[in-house]
Amino acid sequence: MKDSLIIALDFPNKGQVLNFLEAFESEQLFVKVGMELFYSEGPSIIEALKKQNHKIFLDLKLHDIPNTVKRAMKVLASFGCDLVNVHAAGGSEMMTAALEGLDAGTPSGLKRPDCIAVTQLTSTSEAQAKSEQFITGSLQESVLNYAELAKRSGLDGVVCSPLEAGMIHHRLGSEFHTVTPGIRPLESEMQDQKRTATPAFAREQGISAIVVGRPITHAANPLESYLKIKNDWKGVRL
Numbered sequence: 001m002k003d004s005l006i007i008a009l010d011f012p013n014k015g016q017v018l019n020f021l022e023a024f025e026s027e028q029l030f031v032k033v034g035m036e037l038f039y040s041e042g043p044s045i046i047e048a049l050k051k052q053n054h055k056i057f058l059d060l061k062l063h064d065i066p067n068t069v070k071r072a073m074k075v076l077a078s079f080g081c082d083l084v085n086v087h088a089a090g091g092s093e094m095m096t097a098a099l100e101g102l103d104a105g106t107p108s109g110l111k112r113p114d115c116i117a118v119t120q121l122t123s124t125s126e127a128q129a130k131s132e133q134f135i136t137g138s139l140q141e142s143v144l145n146y147a148e149l150a151k152r153s154g155l156d157g158v159v160c161s162p163l164e165a166g167m168i169h170h171r172l173g174s175e176f177h178t179v180t181p182g183i184r185p186l187e188s189e190m191q192d193q194k195r196t197a198t199p200a201f202a203r204e205q206g207i208s209a210i211v212v213g214r215p216i217t218h219a220a221n222p223l224e225s226y227l228k229i230k231n232d233w234k235g236v237r238l
């Protein structure tokens with residue numbers, strides 16, 4: 001996953017996804033299938049994307065009792081995705097159970113998908129975390145606490161905002177992955193995201209992978225937007 005730009009395919013159905021991907025024929029992509037697309041299309045969307053040789057992040061953010069998460073992860077592992085996630089707030093026992101389910105469900109000969117934990121959603125502000133989640137410290141501390149818990153539980157990394165990734169690598173090492181949504185080029189609107197940064201800022205933080213949705217999928221020319229964000233992220237000067 002190192003240095004990947006993951007495109008969030010937040011579309012309602014397979015038809016719109018395949019239509020969108022036509023412009024990317026020459027690119028081997030890392031794409032994210034989230035709740036809307038997976039709930040509408042089911043595992044067949046994963047099959048269709050694998051046929052096109054794209055890497056896949058199946059983003060269903062599991063958060064339930066350990067037994068339920070373990071059994072669900074066993075099913076998800078059988079799809080042959082590259083990356084899946086849970087909410088760190090589910091706790092250490094749940095995260096360990098997620099890994100057990102993935103190990104049990106990964107077909108022989110395949111690598112188990114990497115598993116990362118959402119710390120604090122990038123749509124959460126400091127004020128919201130304090131007034132609605134009742135955290136007493138700072139939001140950064142909360143992100144770091146969740147990241148430490150995820151690492152102790154054996155996970156491969158976390159989802160956080162680009163603003164916290166540098167701190168996480170400093171504390172937990174560069175091998176522990178940070179995957180960061182909340183990426184907004186200077187000209188883009190924040191929409192519902194609260195903790196955002198540019199692709200160039202993300203590059204300076206040692207982030208493993210950035211996740212970008214609407215700045216690409218809603219762009220007038222999605223391929224052009226993708227290439228521009230990718231170049232900014234990789235520090236390529238044209």
Ligand SMILES: O=C(O)c1cc(=O)[nH]c(=O)n1[C@@H]1O[C@H](COP(=O)(O)O)[C@@H](O)[C@H]1O
Pocket residue numbers: 008010034059061085118120121122123159160181182183193211212213214215
């Ligand atoms: O787990 C995620 O992917 C995720 C976590 C998070 O904290 N924030 C977040 O935005 N995401 C996802 O990342 C994508 C961001 O999309 P845009 O805001 O359109 O770039 C969406 O598909 C979100 O579901």
